[in-house]
Each structure stands twice: as C-alpha cells, then as structure tokens.
Amino acid sequence: MTTVQETAVVRYGIWVLCPVLGAAAVWGLKLAAGWITTLRWFPFQGVFELVTDVPEPWATVAALAIGAVGGGLLALLWAAEMMTVEVSHERVTLRKDDKTFDFGRNEVESAFAEGKQLVLLSPTGAELARETSDLSKAKLEQAFTGQGYRWRAADPFADEFRMWVEHAPELPADVNALFTARRKAMSKYEHEEAAELAREIRKRGVCVKDLKKRQYYR
Structure with missing residues (x-):
C-alpha cells in the first residue's frame, strides 16, 4: 500500500507555527495601537483606543493570548483541509476531516488531478470523489500508477x-x-x-x- 499525506513537519508544525504567528501579529498591532489612533481614516478606531487604555502587562498578555487562540483556530481549519490518500491493489481510501471515503478496486476506473482536487472516476465515468488538498500531484500519480491504477493527464469529460x-x-x-x-x-x-x-x-x-x-x- 502507498500512502500520500502532508509531511510530518507540516502536519505537526502548524500547531506551533500558527499560534506563534498569531500571537506575534496581534502583539504587533498592540504595539502600533497608539500610532493607529492618530490615523482617523483607519477602521476600528474604538478598538485601538481601548487597547491603549489597558495597562501593562495586561495589554501584552491579552494580545499574546488572543493571537495564540486565533492562530490555533487557523491551525484547526488547516488541519481539516489536509487529506491522506491510501492506495493499494485492493482499494483506494481518502481520509479528510474525520471522514473516510473508501472505494474498492473494481469501483475505481482511473484518477486525475484538476487544480488542487483529486478526482476518482468509476467505470461508467461518474465521479466517485472530488476532494481538495495540497498534496503533490506527482506523488499522487506515483501512488496510483505504482498500484496499477490508470492515471489520466486531464478530465476526459471536461467538455461535458x-x-x-x-x-x-x-x-x-x-x-x-x-x-x-x-x-x-x-x-x-x-x-x-x-x-x-x-x-x-x-x-x-x-x-x-x-x-x-x-x-x-x-
């Protein structure tokens, strides 16, 4: 069986990187709050004025906490979009956002990538699945052809x-x-x-x- 998924650095790194970047971004806005309040055209003036009224160190603590939580939510959304593709001689399994889509060998006539979407076709030409991910097209092709499946260069039914x-x-x-x-x-x-x-x-x-x-x- 061949498994295609995001690298471990991506799968686990987002849970550190996103909160850190979120905290840094909000902390940066907090540092700039005083200057932003002088720009009357800038939106959300009330929010930045409120920030300048919060005493330290609470303003910094709150900024870091809010940013980290926001980054964590972004990591959740990112993780939900990640997909794992398992290809064997017997079946093809897609796992995404706690959902599993399983297809037997006889159900899958061919596969192809269209943009960021992996598409599986049945022998009748129906689409069994069309799922979005950031997986490498080259690795997907190798996984399917390596297990004896037909990999198409493009959608044969695009004109329909x-x-x-x-x-x-x-x-x-x-x-x-x-x-x-x-x-x-x-x-x-x-x-x-x-x-x-x-x-x-x-x-x-x-x-x-x-x-x-x-x-x-x-």
Whole structure:
C-alpha cells in the first residue's frame, strides 16, 4: 500500500507555527495601537483606543493570548483541509476531516488531478470523489500508477460540463435544491458545507465542480 499525506513537519508544525504567528501579529498591532489612533481614516478606531487604555502587562498578555487562540483556530481549519490518500491493489481510501471515503478496486476506473482536487472516476465515468488538498500531484500519480491504477493527464469529460442555473430543467428538483443550498454556502465561505453538499449531489449521479465561483455539472 502507498500512502500520500502532508509531511510530518507540516502536519505537526502548524500547531506551533500558527499560534506563534498569531500571537506575534496581534502583539504587533498592540504595539502600533497608539500610532493607529492618530490615523482617523483607519477602521476600528474604538478598538485601538481601548487597547491603549489597558495597562501593562495586561495589554501584552491579552494580545499574546488572543493571537495564540486565533492562530490555533487557523491551525484547526488547516488541519481539516489536509487529506491522506491510501492506495493499494485492493482499494483506494481518502481520509479528510474525520471522514473516510473508501472505494474498492473494481469501483475505481482511473484518477486525475484538476487544480488542487483529486478526482476518482468509476467505470461508467461518474465521479466517485472530488476532494481538495495540497498534496503533490506527482506523488499522487506515483501512488496510483505504482498500484496499477490508470492515471489520466486531464478530465476526459471536461467538455461535458455545463454551468448550473436556477431550476436547471435537466436536473431533478432535489438536485437543484442541493445546488441552490451549495451556492448559498459558497457565498458565505462555508467551504466544508459546500463540500458536503457536493458529495450529496454526486450520490445522486450528478458530477459538480466550481470554476470562477460558478457551479458546473454533468
């Protein structure tokens, strides 16, 4: 079995790096608070004025704590986007954000990368999965071809995608409803919700991908 995942430095380093950078950033803003209050055009003047009124060392302690917590939240979001891909002769398993997507050998006809997305195709051409990650395309290709799977240079069905519009007549009502909900999630930058809705759409036999903030389907 071949496993493709982020390096240990990335997987574990974010829990140190993000809080440290967050603390440093907020501490820097705290140091600049006095100067910022002289710039009347700068937004959130009330916040910076409040910061200048907090006595030391509490202002520094609070700045470091708030920054570290913010950095920790960023690390959580980053970790949720990381994906592990396990490829063996018998199956392909994707692990992401406490979710596992498992496909038997006979289910996977081929795989390819489109941008940052790994796409698995079934023998009928349906998309089994389309998941985003920062994994190396070269390493993914080596993992699949090394286990005997077909790796495609590009999407063989790219020309069949069409832009989704409200109440698309070719789609069932429930699928259109999912597209509408997904559009709302995308507009609110609820990426995980949008990804989950895309999975629900695929379960209904419709492929979906995004181009320039628009949804496309086939």
